[in-house]
Each structure stands twice: as structure tokens, then as C-alpha cells.
Amino acid sequence: MIRKTLLFLPILLIVFLSSCGTKTEHPNRVVIGIPADVNTFNPLFAFSVDEGQITELLYLSLVDFRWNENLGELDAFPMLAKSWEWAEDSSSITFYLRDDVMWSDSIPLTTADVIFSLDVYSDPVVNSRLYGSFEDYYTDEENHIDVEKSFLVKSDYELQINFKPGSAPKLIDVVHPLIPKHIFDKYDRKDIETADANFNPVTSSPFVLKKWDRNQTITLGVNENSFLYNPDNINELIFKIIPDYTSRLTQLTKGEIDFMELIATEDIEELKNSDNVKLMTIEGREYDYVAWNNIDPFVYQNGGGITPNKFFGEKEVRIALTHAINRKEILEEYLYNYGELAATPISPIFKSYFNSNVEQYEYDPEKAREILTKQGWSDSNNNGVIDKNGVEFEFTLNIPTGKPLRTYASTIIKNNLNAVGININVESLEMGSLMDKLYARSMDAWMAAWYIPIPIELKVFWYSDLQYSPLNFGSYQNVKADEIMDELTKNSTIDKKKELYFKFQEIMHEDQPVTFMYWTSNIVGVNESLRNTGIGPYGAVTHCWEWSVEN
């Protein structure tokens, strides 16, 4: 009897001791579940999506942006700058800063911080994420901003930024999260990357870093002296690191976390039955595609020569492949229609620039066979696989491991292409290996996705100069498309831009460099009591100082 009591003693002890802690009530606390920890709180080095989200909650910019649902573009609104004024010829912009902004250590934020931030962002010694991105500024041969030429300080709160003649700067390219000069100026530039200040941030936003338990939680508290502080809104924001997806989902359902992105479609029904979770979607930021290497990988790897791929070098064949794949089936059966079919790389969310006249290539195996036959592909030896000039239409489709959607889609694609006489072998590759092969342009075909930037960015994905466009893995080349992309980098009217984007989409549709599969939705689970989250295409975790909890 005594022994049995002793056996239960540890359990009783655990329950008793755990109740000894003072459990404080936190009605205005929100907990967000994220899959991985961050490595820095300095926006200079925020390379991952989570790092970007969190650092932008701590460090504000001169101007902030919101998504305009009606126009399908970003609206700028004042943040650290109360107003700004472009010169008539866009050769300069003048910012008028707020004079009531303090860093969280009570030092005023001034134009000196703006200049210092841009100087450091462009400094080659620092290795910031924006290094090399300041083409519109006066820079030296190492792409470092020339501070003397670029900035004219009119006062502590008025700053003129000058741009190179012939450049076409946009507001979004000019504003970046500012860092405090009085903190980072103490370090040698080469030591900023490893500075302690990166982990103990002095912030300009209504949030301050309260506590960081590595790989556990990041706790943000509020700065009541901030001009954005609102006592009715949340006063504590916790990012809880939960690497396992199922654990995140369980905790969302139980109410241990209040917010979670990238919910799988198969879990939607279960969440709909939950009383404390509502589902929201972010549309049109990511699309899946099947890439057909437009050039011969073997020739490219042995000498860098550009010759058309023996299978996918002709656009008619690529169009036939798109006709052969039942994209709608995957969208309905796996994604439960959370998403829509894609026709070009321009998302439907960009309402002003989306060309709805571009028609989808419908699933039509007959048409696919017809096109392939016209291009000289036929089953000359009656073995079920079409051939041309003695080469059978047989290739490997590479997909990344650990992506259930792509595994499912590859099975459908394999069956669909078999039905038109094409034999494919599906091979899964670990992401690192897949990336290596992508950069080497050594594969014939693969399946992947693109998360598209806002505003629209095309050159890095589709420009013919393969050195300039490192993400143009399929080696698509079209001179007319290049001209349009070059034209879009210049300042022009909205109507002109619309005309260019529409034309670009027509070219993409005709050339079909890849098979555009579907735009997938980012399904976000949010606690029912959370208000004002403003979830939209610009992001799920933005402007969190505006969030409130209905008790």
C-alpha cells in the first residue's frame, strides 16, 4: 500500500507544483504558431518570411502600405514620415518626418537614422539582404550609396533623397525599416552582423521584445509611449515555435494558439466544426507550375550552349502538354477548390493589370494528341509511347520531397501524360538537391511553386539573359517579352502599364514556357475572438498593433 502511494507521489507532486505558479490573466494576449524560430531581429538580415514579418513589427518605415482590394494594388500611407513630395521629374523625393517618434530607449528618431539605415543597407561590408538593390541611388563601384550625393538634410525632420539621372525610383523601393543610428553606430560595420544589438532590439514600433526563448517563444510587449499605441488593442503578442504541423493544428483547435497560416485543405472540415476558430484565405500569392526546360540541359551543362530541348523546345508541344493535364481535377479533388486555375504568372489579385481575356487551355487529351501529331510525334513502333526521329517521348519529372500536393499532382500528371502516349518517371528530390539542379539547369522537367512578390516583378523570372534572371530555371527566352519587361522598369502611366502587362500575358499564354497549374490559397486559422486582423494579399501578420481581442 505504501509502495503504491509512493508510485503516485511523483504525479501528485507535478500537479501540485505546477499549480504553485501565479497564473496571470492575459485577455489581450495573442499567440501565433510558427514552424521555425528566427535568427535575428535586425531587418538588415531578415532573410526568411517569419523574420521579415517580425522585424517589420519592431522597426517601422517612413511609409507603410495596405492592400487596396478594389484596385488590386498597394496604397501608401504615412508612418514615420507624415508626408512626402516627389520632384516633378522624380529625380528626388522629400520626406517630412513626424517629430513625436521615439525609439524604445526614448531617443528621438530623426533624419540621421534614415541616412544611417540606407547607408548600412547598401554597405558591402555589412552583407544586408538589400545589398545591391540601390540602382536608383548615386552609388560607388561597390554599389554602396554615396551619402554626400544622395542625401540633403534640411533639418532633423526633413530630408531630400536624390536619385541618379535616368532612374525610375518607386516609393516602395525607397522605404525600408529604419534602424537606430545611436545603437549600431557603435559597432564596426563588419561586426554589425554578429552584434548583440540584433538580439536585444531598440525599436520604433509599438512593440518591444520582452523575451526570446530560443526555439520556444518570442514575446512582444507594447511600448505605451509609441504614437501607434492603443490601450484597447492587444498588449502582448507571442510567436510560439511549433515545428510539427499536426501539433500546430491541435493547439489551434484547443485554443492554445490563436493564429496559424498554411492550413492544409484536408483539415478544413475539422476546423469548420471548431467553435473557436474561423478560417480566412489569402488568395493569389503563390502558384504551382510544371516546368519544361526550354533548352537542352546536356548541351547547356557541357559548354553553356543554348539549343532547344528535344521534347519541350517547341511552344506547340508545351501547349499540348497543358491540354493533356487535368488541372481542374487536382484543384477540385485535392485543394477542394481553394484556389483557381492559373493561365499566366500575373495574379488575378492585381485587378488593374490582370488580363481576364487570356483563356485557359482546357483539359483536352484529344487536342493534345492532335497537336503532338502535327509536331511529328507519333507511336511509330506501336509500344504505346510516341516518338520522333527515333527518340521516345520519355523523361523524368522531378518533385521536391515532403510536399503532399506535388506528390498527388505528379500522379495525376503521370496518368494524364501516359494517356497521350508520353511516358514519365516521377523522382522525388530533397530540396537542397533540387535547388542545385535548378541552378545548374540540368533537369528536363520539374514541379515547383513561385511565391510572387508585390508589386509585380517579372524580369528575375522570365528575362532572356540567364545571368540576369537567376530564377528563370526553364531558360525561357523571348525578345518581345524582354522589351516589355524593360519598358515596365521605366516610369509610365497606369494605362501604359496596363497595356504592357496585358501584352506580356498574351505572350506568356502563346509561348506557355511552363504549364501554369493553379493559384493556391493560404488558409489561415484565426481565433474567433480576434478582431481587425486585416489579413490580405500583403500578408497575414501585419499591423498587429491594430489587432484587438473581443472578450
Place this chain on the structure above:
Amino acid sequence: MNKEFLKAFLKRIISSLLTLFLLISFLFVLIRLSPGDPTQKFISAEFSPELIKKVTADFKLDRPLYEQYVIFIVNIFKGDLGISYNYRMPVLSVVWQFLSFTLLFASLSFVIQIIVSFYFAIKSIRKKGTRFDKVVTKLSLIVYATPAFVLGVFLIYIFSIQINLFPSSGSKSFDFDSFSFAGKIGDYFWHLTLPIITLSSAGIAMFYKYLRDNLEETYQQPFIINLRASGYNEKVILKRHVLPNAIRPLISVAGVDLGLILGGALITEIIFGLPGMGRLMMNSIFERDYPLVIGCALIAGLLIIISNFLADLLKMKLDKRMIKGLMN
């Protein structure tokens, strides 16, 4: 004797250091030859192509492999494992942040494995052939065969979701800092109960099986009959004669087990979201954080060597005849 022991001890140290050196050298070359590149994350629509050139040069990845190796070896001898590409901190600082949790977690699990397995093994052998013995033996096989991730998910489902008795992840509560000292201890135990059970179960089953079999074998030795005939009671026979003989083979196994769990319990850490060496190692491999991969491997290797050495010392203490074996 002391001189000989010291010589053997030094020999052991040197061979251990050589093993570690070969391990990290091999790993250095292997990770650089395998697919993937730490600079890949710097290629994005949002970053300039100039950035990746800069980063490649700063990481010295544009230099020939042999040159990178020479720089690496020179730094190792200075005690510098380099800076983590992702954490932007010295590798040893990063490792220490995760190692401290792993040391606590693994040590706790190890102690529980030993205590629980000993208790059940001794009780089983005393009740040999009874229902208790049969049930425990069968249960230990089932537990041993159950993968850790299955057990972990099952425990979460029952104790966290259905009964809501324990949390499903994390090592402490959000309000941990406001707790009293007793509350903090309780909070840790509350959070680590399910992970400890997950990590320890297979070890308990393994030690139980080993010990129970060894006890049974020792009891069948002729000298036990002699002891009984001489009038020794069963308690004394078990404590002074059977146990010391039965646990000796177990010590080597325990040394290996301790070394392995000190290196990180990856599956348990992922399921329960714990900040340990297993996750650190896995993330550093996926992100191709070369200096950190080597740092983690070095520490894990060192811990395995130390725990094996401790196991050998313990064996030696129990049986002086082992000293010669240790020296050899």
C-alpha cells in the same frame, strides 16, 4: 599500477582526440561535396544577384576545397569553430544554448530509464514465471517495438487533447517568469512529463530486457546454489552477488545509450517542440550551415566518447580485472 593506468588513460585521450579529428575532417569534406549550398537562400526575387556573390566570397565558399580545409584546421587548433551562417553567432555559443537543455533532458531521461527498468527487472525476476513477470515482459517488447513518434503522438492525443492533463508542446509556460521557484520546477516537470515518457520508454524496455535476462542467467550459476546452501538469504544474494554480476554487461549498453541521447533526441524534440541538440543539428543540415553542422557533430561525438569512457570507468570499479581490458 598507477603509472600503467596513467599511460592507458593518456592513450585513451589521444585516440579519442584523433577519432574526433577524423570525424570532423570527414564531415567537412562530405557536406561540401553533397548537394545543396548555404547561399541558395540568398537567391530570391526580392534580393539583388550581387548579394549572393558577396556572401559566397565572405563565406569563403569560392575558394578551393583544400584551401577551405586548411583555414578550418588552423582555426580548430585555435579553438575557433567559426560563425554560424544562420545564427550569426559563434558556433559554440549557439550549441551551448541548445546543449544545456539537452543535457538536462537527456540526463533526466537516462536516470528514469535506469530506475524504472531496474525496479521492474528485479521485481520480475523475484516473481519469475508469474503473471506479473509475463505481462511486464510482453509489454516491454511492445513498447520497444513502438516507434517514438507513434508513442509521442498517442500520448499527446490521450493526455493533451482528450484529457487535457499535460501540454502538447514547449518546455515552459508563457508566464514562467512570474512563477515562484516551486512553480517553475513544477512547470518544467508538467511540460516535460510526456516528452520524458516518449524518450525513455524504449530505453526502459531495452534495459529491462537486458537486466532481466542477465539476472536470470546469473541465478543459474552454480555459485548461487553454494550461497543458498551456506545460509545466505535471498536479499543478500541478490544485492551482493547477483546484481553486480548481472549489471556489468549492461554498463556498456548504458554508456552507448547515454551518449546517443545526449547527442539529441530529434523525434521527441520535433513532436513536442523542445529546444534541443537534435533539432539544432537537423536544421543546420537542411540549411547547409556548414560550421554549425561540424560544431554539432563535434559536441555529439565528444559526448559519446565521454559517456563510453565513464561506462568503462564504472566497469573497472566494479571489477578490477577490467583494468587490463581498459588499458588494452
